[in-house]
Amino acid sequence: MARLSRFFLPGQPLHVIHRGKGGRRVFFGPDDYARYRDWLAEAAAHYRCAVHAYVLLPNQVELLVTPRDADSLPRTLQSLGRRYTRYVNALRRRAGTLWEGRYRAAPIEGATHLLACSRYIESTPMREGIARRPHRYPWSSYHAHALGVADPVLTDHRLYSALARRPNKRQKAYRRLFDEPLDDGFVDALRAATNGGWAFGSERFKQRIAEAAGRRVTPLPRGRPRKVRKGKSRAAKSHTARSHVR
Numbered sequence: 001m002a003r004l005s006r007f008f009l010p011g012q013p014l015h016v017i018h019r020g021k022g023g024r025r026v027f028f029g030p031d032d033y034a035r036y037r038d039w040l041a042e043a044a045a046h047y048r049c050a051v052h053a054y055v056l057l058p059n060q061v062e063l064l065v066t067p068r069d070a071d072s073l074p075r076t077l078q079s080l081g082r083r084y085t086r087y088v089n090a091l092r093r094r095a096g097t098l099w100e101g102r103y104r105a106a107p108i109e110g111a112t113h114l115l116a117c118s119r120y121i122e123s124t125p126m127r128e129g130i131a132r133r134p135h136r137y138p139w140s141s142y143h144a145h146a147l148g149v150a151d152p153v154l155t156d157h158r159l160y161s162a163l164a165r166r167p168n169k170r171q172k173a174y175r176r177l178f179d180e181p182l183d184d185g186f187v188d189a190l191r192a193a194t195n196g197g198w199a200f201g202s203e204r205f206k207q208r209i210a211e212a213a214g215r216r217v218t219p220l221p222r223g224r225p226r227k228v229r230k231g232k233s234r235a236a237k238s239h240t241a242r243s244h245v246r
Contacts, residue, residue, distance in 0.1 A: 008070050009212055013052070013110045013157070015117050015194050016063040018077060018103040025058050026088070026098045033139045036061075036084050041152040043080040047072050050155035053118040055125065055140040062121050064114070066157070077103055106193040107209050107217070109201025113190075114159050118145070119177055120190060134178065146175045 008014070020026040027033050033056050044051050048068035055062045067073045085098045108117050122134050122142040131137035135147065144151035145160065148171050164170040193200035199209040199217035210217045 008067050008073050008105075009107065009209070010067060010069055010072075012209070013064060013066045013108045013114055013117075014073065014105045015108050015121075015190065015200070016061075016065060016073065016077075016103060016105045017194055018061045018063075018081070019100045020059040020098055021096075021100055023059055024098075026060070026084075027056060027058055028088075028092070032088070035087065036080075037139070037153060039080055039083055043076045043083075044153065044155075047076040047079070049073055049076040050157075051141075051153050052114070052155060052157045052160070053121045053141045053145070054153060055121050055137070057124060057128065057130070057139075062124060064108070064117050064121055066155075073105065104194045104197065106190075106197060107199045107201075109199075109205040110157070110159060113186075113201060114157060115177065116182060116186060117190065118160070120182055120187065123178070123182065146171050146178075 027036065036056060040051065040054070043049075044065070049072040050066045050068065051063060052066065053064040065073060065076075067076075081097075081099050088098060089095055108114060118141070122140045122145070125131040125137035125140065126134065134140065134142040141151060141154055143149040144154050148167055160174070161170070163173040190200055192198070196219055198219060199206045201209075206217055
């Protein structure tokens with residue numbers, strides 16, 4: 001079955017995953033992470049793609065972004081991916097792409113899921129067994145959101161800013177969000193939506209996104225549709241005949 005075309009609605013938050021080709025590493029040391037993060041800040045600013053949360057893992061990048069234009073996200077990831085690939089290939093004397101050809105992205109209903117999606121991204125190192133606590137992993141946006149560390153990559157979303165007026169109280173409120181683990185159902189649903197390219201949110205939200213995108217944004221029901229018999233059964237024909245007599 002052919003894949004549905006991707007769609008990017010200006011002003012609509014997206015959860016994005018870009019994996020290394022074949023699940024292989026894309027970052028090999030601290031300098032690689034730092035360089036990619038710097039270039040992410042440059043590309044996002046240049047192509048008008050606001051980054052609200054991120055994590056850089058050994059074999060993938062995970063983002064929460066709001067594109068300002070329809071091509072903001074594709075151009076950001078394309079230019080960044082090429083630039084970083086050239087850097088790694090030259091440094092490690094290799095050839096070919098580092099990345100999967102197709103990154104994954106899902107529109108997120110911000111009002112209900114944006115902060116939970118941010119927590120999901122920044123908790124990924126713990127789920128992967130790389131770090132025991134989010135502040136122990138240096139390559140994520142947690143340090144800015146929860147500890148106030150300056151990060152040129154980030155553009156604060158209004159929902160994060162609304163946690164509190166004063167920065168220190170906002171950071172404290174954000175840290176409190178991590179006191180309770182994310183619901184397993186939320187985690188599974190977000191993963192499925194991002195991997196499938198489906199909208200993630202309420203039914204009303206999905207309908208609105210489908211109308212704006214001009215394509216379906218939810219998977220088809222599982223299983224084959226029932227076959228409709230061309231001819232009527234003997235009982236049906238008999239019932240029809242009696243009906244005509246009446």
